[in-house]
Structure formats: structure tokens, C-alpha cells
Amino acid sequence: MPREISKFLAAALLVLLLASACRRSEPGTGSNTGQSNPVQEAHNPSPAPVQSPKAALPAAPGEKSAAGKTLYLTFDADMTPGMLEREKQHRVDKWYSPGLIDYLVENKIPATIFSTGMFAEDYPELITQLAASGQFSIQNHTYDHAAFSTPCYGLPTVSSDDAKNQEMSRASAVIVRLTGQEPVYLRHPGLCHKLHDDQLAEQMGLKLSDTGTVSGDAFARDPKLVAQSILSGAPHNPVIILHLGGPNARATEEAIKLVVPKLLAQGYTFAKLQ
Numbered sequence: 001m002p003r004e005i006s007k008f009l010a011a012a013l014l015v016l017l018l019a020s021a022c023r024r025s026e027p028g029t030g031s032n033t034g035q036s037n038p039v040q041e042a043h044n045p046s047p048a049p050v051q052s053p054k055a056a057l058p059a060a061p062g063e064k065s066a067a068g069k070t071l072y073l074t075f076d077a078d079m080t081p082g083m084l085e086r087e088k089q090h091r092v093d094k095w096y097s098p099g100l101i102d103y104l105v106e107n108k109i110p111a112t113i114f115s116t117g118m119f120a121e122d123y124p125e126l127i128t129q130l131a132a133s134g135q136f137s138i139q140n141h142t143y144d145h146a147a148f149s150t151p152c153y154g155l156p157t158v159s160s161d162d163a164k165n166q167e168m169s170r171a172s173a174v175i176v177r178l179t180g181q182e183p184v185y186l187r188h189p190g191l192c193h194k195l196h197d198d199q200l201a202e203q204m205g206l207k208l209s210d211t212g213t214v215s216g217d218a219f220a221r222d223p224k225l226v227a228q229s230i231l232s233g234a235p236h237n238p239v240i241i242l243h244l245g246g247p248n249a250r251a252t253e254e255a256i257k258l259v260v261p262k263l264l265a266q267g268y269t270f271a272k273l274q
């Protein structure tokens with residue numbers, strides 16, 4: 001009997017040992033040390049999914065496809081009767097930033113100026129020189145910056161077809177007189193217009209340039225914010241909408257000096273609308 005008991009005990013012990021060994025090597029509990037398991041489970045999922053899409057998405061294609069991609073820096077040269085009056089009263093020095101133009105000239109960056117007729121009349125030598133350089137194209141931004149639809153940032157509005165045609169034709173006439181070149185693009189003041197206004201422009205032989213990357217430079221004080229808008233919009237909308245500086249767009253000059261070197265380094269080139 002005692003022998004049988006000891007045999008039975010030995011067999012039972014063997015079964016217990018085998019069961020314990022199997023449990024340790026079951027899949028799911030891991031073949032490494034028991035401690036590393038929960039740590040791995042907690043950390044493994046995050047690096048993989050977070051890193052790979054981030055590295056594969058916007059930055060890489062944007063930078064790679066920029067090679068040979070063309071951007072169009074466009075600067076609106078606004079002028080209203082009120083602005084002209086402030087200048088005459090010496091409350092404003094200039095309604096543009098000479099430093100901005102100098103920077104573009106020195107770095108040979110082609111650009112497009114959407115000039116109001118009144119701005120061109122106020123700065124005729126500037127407009128003539130910029131056009132004559134061949135680096136700049138001068139396009140139509142209406143005669144006195146009246147809005148073609150309302151509301152439009154508090155601008156006075158023209159509503160009849162006749163008045164709108166006058167706005168466009170008077171601006172073109174001033175630009176032709178100063179540059180010898182007929183504008184082929186129109187940008188509506190404040191980008192405000194109705195569908196019917198597209199037809200009026202077309203009848204006048206003008207193509208619209210109202211869409212693009214809105215830099216927000218007419219409202220921003222911080223050049224870095226303007227720069228950010230340009231850099232994030234450029235890969236999608238190559239026409240960059242800006243202003244020619246002055247008191248109404250104080251951040252523009254600095255923003256341009258921030259973004260142009262970066263965009264060139266990314267492989268972009270610049271051209272004028274013509």
C-alpha cells in the first residue's frame with residue numbers, strides 16, 4: 001500500500017509540474033520574461049501608427065513636388081478717395097512699402113501688381129518703372145477700389161453694369177497709358193463680386209484672379225502669421241494674394257522676407273501673371 005501511495009503521489013506531482021510548465025509557455029503570455037509584456041503592449045501601438053502616416057503625409061510630397069512648381073506672388077495696390085486724401089494731408093507717407101519692392105527687385109522675384117487706377121495715377125513713375133523692368137506685371141484692381149457686391153469690408157459699392165464697366169475700363173486706361181500694356185487680369189476689391197460680374201469682366205477682355213492663397217495681410221499684425229498662411233496655402237493654391245504694404249498691410253514686407261527664402265529652398269520658382 002505505501003508503495004502504491006507513493007507511486008500515486010509521484011504521478012500527481014508529475015502532472016502538476018507538466019501543467020505548470022504548459023501554462024508558462026502558452027501563447028499570449030509571451031515567451032520573454034513576464035514583466036516586459038505589459039510594457040510592450042502599452043508602448044507598441046503608439047509609435048507605429050503615429051509615426052508612419054505622419055512621415056508619409058503632407059511634408060514629404062509637398063516638398064518633393066515643389067521642384068519646378070510655380071508660385072505667383074500678387075500684390076494689390078489699393079487706393080480710395082479717402083486714402084488719397086489722407087496722403088495729401090500728410091497723415092500717411094506712402095500707401096506701399098518701398099522696402100518690399102526693393103527686396104523683390106534685389107532678389108529678382110517676379111510678381112504681379114493688381115493696381116487701382118487711382119494708385120497708378122498717384123505713383124505713375126513707380127508703375128511705369130515696375131512694368132518696364134519686365135519683372136512685374138501690372139493688372140487691374142478697378143479704378144477706386146469700390147466693391148462690386150455688398151457687404152464688403154465697409155467699402156463703397158457700385159451696383160450698375162455701367163458703373164462696374166467704368167471701374168474696370170478707367171483702371172485699364174491708366175495702366176495702358178503708363179505701361180503700354182493692356183491688363184489681362186482683374187481682381188475685385190475685397191474679392192467681392194457676383195456671378196454676373198464675371199461676365200462683365202469677360203466682356204471687357206479680363207480674366208478673373210479672385211482665387212488663391214489668402215495671406216490675410218490686410219488684417220494681420222504679425223508677419224509670422226501671414227508667413228504661415230502663405231506656406232500652408234502655397235502647395236494647394238499657387239496664386240498668393242497679398243497687398244503692396246504701406247499702413248494697410250504692415251506685416252507684408254516682413255512676411256515676404258520670411259517666406260521667399262523658404263519657398264525657394266523647397267524648390268518653388270516664381271512667375272508673374274500675364
Ligand SMILES: [Zn+2]
Pocket residue numbers: 076077078141145188189190
Ligand atoms: Zn484691394
